[in-house]
Amino acid sequence: MTENLAGWQQADRQHFLHPFTDHRQLGERGTRVITRAEGVYIWEAGGQKILDGMSGLWCVNLGYSRAELAEAGCRQLRELPYYNSFFQCTHPPAIELARELCELAPPGFNRVFFTNSGSEANDTIIRLVRYYWSLLGKPEKQIIIARRNGYHGSTVGAASLCGMPWMHAQAGLPIPNILHIEQPYWFGLGGDLDPAEFGRRIARQLATTIEEAGVDKVAAFIAEPVQGAGGAIIPPATYWPEIQKICDHYGILLIADEVICGIGRLGHWFGSQHYGIRPDLMPFAKGITSGYQALGGVMVSDRVGDVLVEKGGEFYHGFTYSGHPVACAVARATLKVMRDEKLVERVRDAVIPAFSSRWQKLAEHPLVGEARSAGLIGGLELVPRKDSRNRFPKELKVGERCRDFCIEQGLVMRAVGDTMIVAPPFIISNEQLDELVDKAWKALDLTRQSLGQARGKARSQASG
Numbered sequence: 001m002t003e004n005l006a007g008w009q010q011a012d013r014q015h016f017l018h019p020f021t022d023h024r025q026l027g028e029r030g031t032r033v034i035t036r037a038e039g040v041y042i043w044e045a046g047g048q049k050i051l052d053g054m055s056g057l058w059c060v061n062l063g064y065s066r067a068e069l070a071e072a073g074c075r076q077l078r079e080l081p082y083y084n085s086f087f088q089c090t091h092p093p094a095i096e097l098a099r100e101l102c103e104l105a106p107p108g109f110n111r112v113f114f115t116n117s118g119s120e121a122n123d124t125i126i127r128l129v130r131y132y133w134s135l136l137g138k139p140e141k142q143i144i145i146a147r148r149n150g151y152h153g154s155t156v157g158a159a160s161l162c163g164m165p166w167m168h169a170q171a172g173l174p175i176p177n178i179l180h181i182e183q184p185y186w187f188g189l190g191g192d193l194d195p196a197e198f199g200r201r202i203a204r205q206l207a208t209t210i211e212e213a214g215v216d217k218v219a220a221f222i223a224e225p226v227q228g229a230g231g232a233i234i235p236p237a238t239y240w241p242e243i244q245k246i247c248d249h250y251g252i253l254l255i256a257d258e259v260i261c262g263i264g265r266l267g268h269w270f271g272s273q274h275y276g277i278r279p280d281l282m283p284f285a286k287g288i289t290s291g292y293q294a295l296g297g298v299m300v301s302d303r304v305g306d307v308l309v310e311k312g313g314e315f316y317h318g319f320t321y322s323g324h325p326v327a328c329a330v331a332r333a334t335l336k337v338m339r340d341e342k343l344v345e346r347v348r349d350a351v352i353p354a355f356s357s358r359w360q361k362l363a364e365h366p367l368v369g370e371a372r373s374a375g376l377i378g379g380l381e382l383v384p385r386k387d388s389r390n391r392f393p394k395e396l397k398v399g400e401r402c403r404d405f406c407i408e409q410g411l412v413m414r415a416v417g418d419t420m421i422v423a424p425p426f427i428i429s430n431e432q433l434d435e436l437v438d439k440a441w442k443a444l445d446l447t448r449q450s451l452g453q454a455r456g457k458a459r460s461q462a463s464g
């Protein structure tokens, strides 16, 4: 295995263009080759065992060694490895999965459109929302309002919904009729306002933007219940009720992007339920197969679904692999494990409290300005002084340092600027949570020490 390592790294550098990667930097720093995984751990070629605090990319919620999921996939591969659901055809795995999802969803959700990813789910959303309004005789309702620093995927449509200007700049995005309002990020943007007041004010931007654009032009608002990729941004309690009120008042569609928050991560089947939101559409992906297969989709409420069916006409949209039977079979196995083991209840009543109490301890570290969590999503804000919310100079790359020290300690914790984030698997034990927090603390210590050195060096260079 180790003999292969250098060869793999070389071939990787030569041939494999990685997603969201600076390829020159990757060539210089090299890659870690992950060869196997078990439970909440991954192993590198060469042997290092690493606690996966991110559940892969927010998806391997059941951990890496679920035989039930592998077997369900194998069985389906032997029985019916593929058939499409175009042209009046269908197959049992997609039918059964659609039915099960509608049983788990809040009342009023009785239909599902399948895709292969969260990005495709959000592209579907753009198409569906605009089609819905045109079926109702309001084709001019085209504008979808999203949020700065929101993440909705990387296809052209989904990336347009994202509020990440560097993604837009590279590709001439967003597509027309997408607007962005501010995110409910109190630690970064709250200024002197208390979180409750800040949450209300940021939410009111939705009303202002609808008024400015004209309600006859606005189709929908999309947001993640908790922002994941943007940095584990948890809205103040006042935010979602205000957003719901505004959407109701103007009659625009509310879309909760459940790709991370859905399927249990906030202790409910859907993250919207945690916040008492009543969305009209819910894109999902990631945890639906625990990451074992590529599957996404959109939960469609009766408000939208009934119009689609009753008005008729073809919706010119779909994918070769929409509702892929193997992916659907693995999703059904995932939901079965979750139901049989009462995992959503266990996450809510045991794992989340165990996680949040330990995570909160990290707030005592001198480098940490805030330790926050919602469900099994945690964020840490790294700051130079605990008594203010001022940030480190960007060029110190404090978050990246901390991430690298985490890996050295055998922990995957992600950095978004100087915000550290985790999203542990649902099956993590209390001992493993202790390990996660101990390693994070150690990495914070090492980060702080390295900054002392960096600052010392800067001073001596300045004086010399």
Ligand SMILES: *Cc1c(COP(=O)(O)O)cnc(C)c1O
Residues within 6 Å of the ligand: 058, 116, 117, 118, 119, 120, 122, 151, 152, 153, 154, 224, 228, 229, 257, 258, 259, 260, 285, 286, 296
């Ligand atoms: C990851 C993510 C997506 C995109 O999903 P892909 O499967 O990577 O296309 C969309 N929305 C949210 C909230 C996500 O976290």
